[in-house]
Amino acid sequence: MRTPRRAALSRAATCSVGALVLLLSACTAGGGGSNGAQEAPSADQKVTLTVYSNFADRELGILNKVLDGFHTAHPNITINSQGSQDDDKITQSIRGGNPPDVAISFSTDNIGQFCSSGAWQDLKPYIDRDKVDLTQIPQAVQDYTQFKGTRCALPMLADDYGLYYNKDLFAAKGITAPPKTMSELLEDTKKLTEFNADGSIKVAGFIPQFGFYANHPQVWAPQFGAKWLDNNGKSDLATDPAWTEMFNFQKQLVDFYGWDKLQKFTAGLGQEYSPDHAFNKGQVAMMYDGEYRTAFLKSDAPNVNYDTAPSPVADDKSNLYGGGYVTGTIIGIPKGVKNAGAAWELIKYLSFDTNALVQLANGLGNVPTTKAALHSSDLKLPAQFNTFLKVFDNPNLANNPASPNGGAYLKTVEDLGSSWQSGTVKDLHAAFAQADKTIDDAKALGGN
Amino acid sequence: MATLTATAxxxxxxxxxxxxxxxxxxxxxxxxxxxxxxxxxxxxxxxxVVLTAFMSDQQALTSDLWPRSWHPENFLEVFDKAPMLEFFGNSLLYSVLATAGMLLSSIPAAYALARLRFRGSNFIFMLVIAAMMLPPQVVAVPIYSMWANLHLTGTLWPLVVPYFLGDAFSIFLLRQFFVTVPQDYFDAARMDGCNEFQMLYRVLVPMTKPGLAAAGLFTFLYTWNDYFGPLLYVGEKQDSWTLSLALASFRGMHQVQWNLTMAATVLVLVPVIVLFLFAQKSFVKGITFTGVKG
Amino acid sequence: MTATLLGSADAAAASAPSRGRARRRSRHLKWVLLFLAPWAAGMVLFFVYPLLATVYFSFTNYDGLNTADFVGLRNYVFMFTSDPLVKAAAYNTLWLVVILTIGRLLFAMGVAQILTKVRNGSGFLRALCYLPSLAPPVAATLTFVFLFNPGTGPVNTILGWLGINGPLWFNDPNLSKPSLTLLTLWGSGELMIIILAAMLDVPADLYEAAQIDGAGPWMRFRKITLPSIAPVLLFGVVNSIIFALQYFTQAVVAGSVASGSADAVGNSKLIGFPDNSTLTFPVWMYNEGFRSYHMGYASAMAVLLFIVSFAFTAILIRQLRAGKAEAS
Incomplete structure (x- = not known):
């Protein structure tokens, strides 16, 4: 009796060990092995493509209209478009082996992970096969859609940043032109700011608070010519004097209000994308923001009398004027999809078809990403939008570098900015050096 | 034994x-x-919260505490903004299946621990307590990978299946109830020739209905309120979202004012309050059984 | 009435005639196996295996997409020497462990003490105190972020009437955790009921005798109430510590809603808003593992969290063992 039972036991043991190994090692979820380009489906082959994007409500409708155009051109390809899918959800769906055929991400933060982990497929075989001309896209935009030579994404519209200003508030204080340098920005801020009787802020000329609305270090950095990495790819905050200049200037603005007053003021303002945004309500006279704000202003606050200009630059870097920060929506094919060939056709359409881009740009109020679409006469956008088309065409257009751990380094710097503006950080240089170390260490975490 | 309704x-x-x-x-x-x-x-x-839920969009932006005009239509607007009924259905499915699974799997286990004497029963009971006290985040990565490899993320399965395989807290709670049943009943049943299974559902289950109700209520409520599990497993697929998950992103996703957010909050709270009103005795009985004396 | 943890089953079994015991044991072994089978499967799949796998992953570079590569102690080295946020996160969680545990216990004891004295309308009052603890954490957190929102929230409005300039609450890095504490106290009804039940279990004649001996209310509380409810308090302490160690939902939702961010779990740069003050250990772990592709690193954090939480569980288990030894 003993032997069979022992045999059964040991068999059970092997089974469980086997299962354990299976569970541990089966982590290469879904498909994989996409070295070559997959053929587009033939015209009689019916295919359904799932598309994930983070659009919702009105904006999703605009995307879907453009997707309908694709369906008209390729009647055999039906599209199932799902909105409100942020990067977390896209990543989760890829890990879970139920990815969409085409993923549209609002942020370029995760491009490093998308490309290096293989979560998004390398598009090079397709680009080579179809001889796509990438020079139609500005260099900064080419940069933020690839990582270390792996092109796993293409751009679908871009966001670039400029200065918005309230013309009525400017007129009331006798200011005739938008500031072009940081000293002018400071001066105008002082003129435009109004305080209540109790000393609290009533109208802010310009809100400098890092983390609030579009005030992120990466948006500010191009205006000071601050570089993220040195020639060896190491973080460069402590050695590049532009960062120190930028933080000192920011602190000067914060101190003009007083940190406590500023914080109290911003905590009571409307949310970034809600109709009660401070700029809509005349509570702030100037701000940095992306071109998409023109569409929000048009629908939420059509009565605000405003204009736009390139963001001011550091006093000693006037040659940078006219450029600005750029980021954008990126689009790619996740790992493990069934219809990669058809997905590529859709990506080509959304990234390079002039009509599609113009239609999207007009509807979403974003900057089209190819030169042909940028200069198309069909673009119908508010007059204030022209600033952003020009900024996009300017050689000083700058993006933040892709990193293997995504936006982690942006958080490190933004956290430093938060401690800096509240006065917790005393020794800026030491804090920058510490942040450099953190950023470089964290990058090593994902490597092999 | 205290109940909420008894005088002190x-x-x-x-x-x-x-x-x-x-x-x-x-x-x-x-x-x-x-x-x-x-x-x-x-x-x-x-x-x-309730007062704000009835305010107009404009008034919700002010610091008024009392609605100037009442807007019950806010509650309907919540359903326009998000497919709340679908989320409600998902929450209900999660909670009902988990509760059923828990009862099926945990009653026998608790019975074995409470009434059957066997070698290692103390050790098993300690294991139950250790599992009960384990922060769910500790084992999240491997369990998530497991479900991802089975391509079941984005569905409610990863949330529900564990309850069919014994829930530590429920086993613990049920055991606390089961040990209070006098041995005489079991002895009598055994005289009548009942086997262990028959004793389980002829003697124990009828005698410990309040305990079963309490354990069921806790599981239902825990799953209804759960945020971490749905965030991990069904976050990727909006069709499978539960109410808690939807509520957390409601304000951000739909750019709405506090009045609608608070209306949505009230809609999530109401089922819980109703459940409590119908079953407050079971709740209280269950809780006092978890507060163990050493 | 409070049940004893161990002992009753043994006592019940011991009372059965001892000569039948051996026969019964062999007969019911198959029942034991049958009844425990689902639990055992669950234990292996959702406890033992993932614990071992977590330890294994903690020594790897694992992004959840590709096979895990062994990297030795690199994750642990990064955790203990480089990552500034894991320190912030550990501090925040430690803060919550200490303050929430003490706060919950004192608050629940205070409320329970008052509830024992109330004679009119006590049922309704107890229901009122208990109800908030049933509220879904997401809903409760939204409620508090709204109540305490600095601009137009009712709390600052009422403080304004009293001439007090209300603080920023969830938007102030120094007050965000205390605000979360208030939220947690509001929802500590379960502990109140447990303590209330234990207090009502204390025989009344003990108090009457003490009163005759001239003991004041504080003396009666210290000499009679406290020792009587001590075992329940120990359970409350361990329970609260474990609760604080896994503090996630409230922190994530409060940070995200207060920051005004548009994402479900808060924008990755705003996580822990304001100034990482609500970045708890599990929140950072979730962020690293499930958003930043560092599942190996998240596993190393999980191992640390497990060691700490298990230490407290062990205290409880030892207490139970001691209780058992006393009973037999």
Whole structure:
């Protein structure tokens, strides 16, 4: 009796060990092995493509209209478009082996992970096969859609940043032109700011608070010519004097209000994308923001009398004027999809078809990403939008570098900015050096 | 054994109540004043939420506390903004299946631990307690990978299946109830030739209905309120979202004012309050059984 | 009424005639196996295996997409020497462990003490105190972020009437955790009921005798109430510590809603808003593992969290063992 039972036991043991190994090692979820380009489906082959994007409500409708155009051109390809899918959800769906055929991400933060982990497929075989001309896209935009030579994404519209200003508030204080340098920005801020009787802020000329609305270090950095990495790819905050200049200037603005007053003021303002945004309500006279704000202003606050200009630059870097920060929506094919060939056709359409881009740009109020679409006469956008088309065409257009751990380094710097503006950080240089170390260490975490 | 409906400490006060000194009256007033303030303190947050839920968009931006005009249509608008009924359905499915699974798998396990004597039963009970105390985040990565490899993320399966394989807290709670049943009943049943399974559902289950109700309610409520599990497993697929998950992103996703957010909050709270009103005795009984004496 | 943890089953079994015991044991072994089978499967799949796998992953570079590569102690080295946020996160969680545990216990004891004295309308009052603890954490957190929102929230409005300039609450890095504490106290009804039940279990004649001996209310509380409810308090302490160690939902939702961000779990740069003050250990772990592709690193954090939480569980288990030894 003993032997069979022992045999059964040991068999059970092997089974469980086997299962354990299976569970541990089966982590290469879904498909994989996409070295070559997959053929587009033939015209009689019916295919359904799932598309994930983070659009919702009105904006999703605009995307879907453009997707309908694709369906008209390729009647055999039906599209199932799902909105409100942020990067977390896209990543989760890829890990879970139920990815969409085409993923549209609002942020370029995760491009490093998308490309290096293989979560998004390398598009090079397709680009080579179809001889796509990438020079139609500005260099900064080419940069933020690839990582270390792996092109796993293409751009679908871009966001670039400029200065918005309230013309009525400017007129009331006798200011005739938008500031072009940081000293002018400071001066105008002082003129435009109004305080209540109790000393609290009533109208802010310009809100400098890092983390609030579009005030992120990466948006500010191009205006000071601050570089993220040195020639060896190491973080460069402590050695590049532009960062120190930028933080000192920011602190000067914060101190003009007083940190406590500023914080109290911003905590009571409307949310970034809600109709009660401070700029809509005349509570702030100037701000940095992306071109998409023109569409929000048009629908939420059509009565605000405003204009736009390139963001001011550091006093000693006037040659940078006219450029600005750029980021954008990126689009790619996740790992493990069934219809990669058809997905590529859709990506080509959304990234390079002039009509599609113009239609999207007009509807979403974003900057089209190819030169042909940028200069198309069909673009119908508010007059204030022209600033952003020009900024996009300017050689000083700058993006933040892709990193293997995504936006982690942006958080490190933004956290430093938060401690800096509240006065917790005393020794800026030491804090920058510490942040450099953190950023470089964290990058090593994902490597092999 | 205290219930919410019973009056407090009758034994203690009986002697004192007969003749009331003036000092007692002062004490009575003081205690009840403090208690009243306490009750208001606990209720006030909900009151403000309900009031704000009835405000207009414009008024919700102000610091008014009382609605100038009442807008019950806010509650309907919540359903326009998000497919709340679908989320409600998902939450219900998660909670009902988990509760059913828990009862099926945990009653026998608790019975074995409470009434059957076997080698290693103490060790198993310690394991149950260790599992009960384990922060769910500790094992999240491997379990998530497991479900991802089975391509079941984005569905409710990863949330529900574990309850069919025994829930540590419920086993613990049920065991606490099961040990209170006098042995005589089991002895009598055994005389009648009942086997262990028959004893389980003929003797134990009918005798410990309040305990089963309490365990069921806790599982239902825990899953209904769960945020981490749905965030991990169904976050990627909006069709499978539960109410808690939807509520957390409601304000951000739909760019709405506080009035609609608070209306959505009320809609999530109402089922819980209704459940409580119908079953408050079971809740309280269950809780006191978790507060164990060493 | 409070049940004893161990002992009853043994006592029940011991009372059965001892000569039948051996026969019964062999007969019911198959029942034991049958009844425990689902639990055992669950234990292996959702406890033992993932614990071992977590330890294994903690020594790897694992992104959840590709096979895990062994990297030795690199994750642990990064955790203990480089990552500034894991320190912030550990501090925040430690803060919550200490303050929430003490706060919950004192608050629940205070409320329970008052509830024992109330004679009129006590049922309704108890229901009122208990109800908030049932509220879904997401809903409760939204409620509090709304109540305490600095601009137009009712709390600051009422403080304004009293001439007090209300603080920023969830938007102030120094007050965000205290604000979360208030939220947690509001929802600590379960502990109140447990303590209330234990207090009502204390025989009334003990108090009467003490009163005759001239003991004041504080003396009666210290000499009678406290020792009587001590075992329940120990359970409350361990329970509260474990609760605080896994503090996630409230922190994530409060940070995200207060920051005004548009994402469900808060924008990755705003996580822990304001100034990482609500970045708890599990929140950072979730962020690293499930958003930043560092599942190996998240596993190393999980191992640390497990060691700490298990230490407290062990205290409880030892207490139970001691209780058992006393009973037999």
């Amino acid at each position: 400490a009758p034994t203690r006060s009986a002697a004192l109540r007969k003749k009331r000194h003036p000092r007692d009256i002062v004490g009575w007033v003081a205690v009840h004043a403090v208690a009243l303030a306490m009750g208001i303190g606990f209720a006030l947050p909900i009151v403000f």
